[in-house]
Amino acid sequence: MGGDTLSVHLPPEEGPDAWYNVLPDLPEPLPPPKDDEAGQPRLKMLSQVLLKECLRQETATSRWIPIPQEILDLYRQAGRPRPLFRARRLERRLDTPAKLYFKSEFYSPTGSHKVNTALAQAWYAAAAGFERVTTETGAGQWGTALSYAASLVGLKTTVYWVRAVHDWKADRRNLMRLYGAEVHASPSPVTETGRQLLKEDANHPGSLGIAVSEGLEDARADPKAVYCLGSVLNHVLMHQTIIGLETKKQFEMLGEYPDVLISCLGGGSNFGGFALPFMPDAFHGRPIRFLAAQSEAAPNLQGEYRYDFADHAELTPQLKMYTLGHRKEMTPIRGDGLRYHAAAPILSLLRHLGYIETVAYPADERHVFERARMFVQAEGFLPAPESAYGVACAIDEALKCKEKGERKTIAFNISGHGFMDMEAYRAVLGG
Numbered sequence: 001m002g003g004d005t006l007s008v009h010l011p012p013e014e015g016p017d018a019w020y021n022v023l024p025d026l027p028e029p030l031p032p033p034k035d036d037e038a039g040q041p042r043l044k045m046l047s048q049v050l051l052k053e054c055l056r057q058e059t060a061t062s063r064w065i066p067i068p069q070e071i072l073d074l075y076r077q078a079g080r081p082r083p084l085f086r087a088r089r090l091e092r093r094l095d096t097p098a099k100l101y102f103k104s105e106f107y108s109p110t111g112s113h114k115v116n117t118a119l120a121q122a123w124y125a126a127a128a129g130f131e132r133v134t135t136e137t138g139a140g141q142w143g144t145a146l147s148y149a150a151s152l153v154g155l156k157t158t159v160y161w162v163r164a165v166h167d168w169k170a171d172r173r174n175l176m177r178l179y180g181a182e183v184h185a186s187p188s189p190v191t192e193t194g195r196q197l198l199k200e201d202a203n204h205p206g207s208l209g210i211a212v213s214e215g216l217e218d219a220r221a222d223p224k225a226v227y228c229l230g231s232v233l234n235h236v237l238m239h240q241t242i243i244g245l246e247t248k249k250q251f252e253m254l255g256e257y258p259d260v261l262i263s264c265l266g267g268g269s270n271f272g273g274f275a276l277p278f279m280p281d282a283f284h285g286r287p288i289r290f291l292a293a294q295s296e297a298a299p300n301l302q303g304e305y306r307y308d309f310a311d312h313a314e315l316t317p318q319l320k321m322y323t324l325g326h327r328k329e330m331t332p333i334r335g336d337g338l339r340y341h342a343a344a345p346i347l348s349l350l351r352h353l354g355y356i357e358t359v360a361y362p363a364d365e366r367h368v369f370e371r372a373r374m375f376v377q378a379e380g381f382l383p384a385p386e387s388a389y390g391v392a393c394a395i396d397e398a399l400k401c402k403e404k405g406e407r408k409t410i411a412f413n414i415s416g417h418g419f420m421d422m423e424a425y426r427a428v429l430g431g
């Protein structure tokens with residue numbers, strides 16, 4: 001009897017020491033960002049508020065970008081490499097012939113995969129001599145991750161947090177402050193963008209796009225501050241490839257290879273980080289399915305593939321993305337990190353080329369949370385509300401395998417834990 005538990009631990013010295021840059025391997029060149037003809041020079045503005053190193057990485061042409069030793073140390077401090085688990089108990093309860101594996105980004109000091117890019121960006125910011133980082137946050141995970149990372153490398157953080165979420169997540173707000181961050185509900189009276197919107201509606205619920213505008217405006221006005229972004233951009237997805245690179249090695253250790261890769265997708269950083277290292281195999285004809293789990297509140301991969309702004313106030317250049325429109329009103333959901341109007345340009349191109357499928361779950365979230373409960377009871381780990389979408393999708397796929405009698409290997413990423421989101425579970429499932 002081998003027992004029920006199969007967990008694959010990668011020794012730290014065998015962990016990846018370079019990030020994977022998919023750009024040179026893409027079947028078609030990635031459409032570049034652009035300024036609209038009549039517009040202000042937004043590209044120039046962006047290059048003034050973002051980190052030089054991150055901008056360099058944004059368009060890097062080499063396939064591998066070495067991870068500085070100091071960042072590898074910070075990864076180690078944050079618990080990397082993280083184990084890959086076989087979900088045998090869940091398989092049995094579903095009575096499925098499929099094999100289910102999950103990657104454990106929930107073993108994160110702040111609760112999500114976002115520490116993987118936060119640590120890199122904070123370290124680069126400190127190395128470049130900045131004293132403060134500014135950012136936006138939606139669900140709160142990115143703001144927390146950046147506050148934590150900045151604190152470790154000795155920087156201050158200012159977070160603009162979508163008001164609709166800020167107001168009910170008191171504990172997470174407190175955690176950011178514990179890391180020393182200054183936290184503003186967005187729209188805030190601190191920026192011009194915020195003041196304009198508050199004039200129209202003093203209780204404006206905010207959006208991620210608006211919070212991005214505020215973070216950019218703040219950094220632009222202070223030469224000691226730099227703006228950091230938690231998703232969507234190429235360099236962010238690249239930092240996150242640490243997830244998929246580890247996973248790939250772990251499958252090699254098992255002598256297996258996944259047929260399906262699944263994760264939730266908001267802006268696309270955890271999905272990209274998990275999936276991109278497997279993409280070259282798909283480009284070379286290996287039949288792997290990549291499945292993105294989304295909400296009907298923000299099914300951005302089902303939108304239009306066109307140039308659009310990344311933020312509400314149109315401060316960013318336009319990116320070619322699957323988008324719902326940058327001023328689209330989206331129903332609030334508990335998996336708020338999935339509520340963004342567009343998907344990362346890299347993933348949008350790959351969807352356009354037919355490499356990525358998507359599923360959008362109803363905005364009442366019942367199905368998703370019920371599936372997450374099955375996972376909790378079988379495997380014991382509590383997924384973040386966003387991660388619950390990936391879990392639900394993996395379970396649904398496993399049940400399809402049961403119907404068809406297929407023994408597929410399904411790998412899914414659990415992007416974070418839900419310990420600070422118990423209220424979401426209570427609101428949807430009762431209790």
Ligand SMILES: *Cc1c(COP(=O)(O)O)cnc(C)c1O
Nearest residue numbers: 141231266267268269270386416
């Ligand atoms: C932010 C977040 C997401 C969604 O963002 P992506 O960039 O699409 O990964 C998903 N899960 C968790 C736990 C998050 O914190």
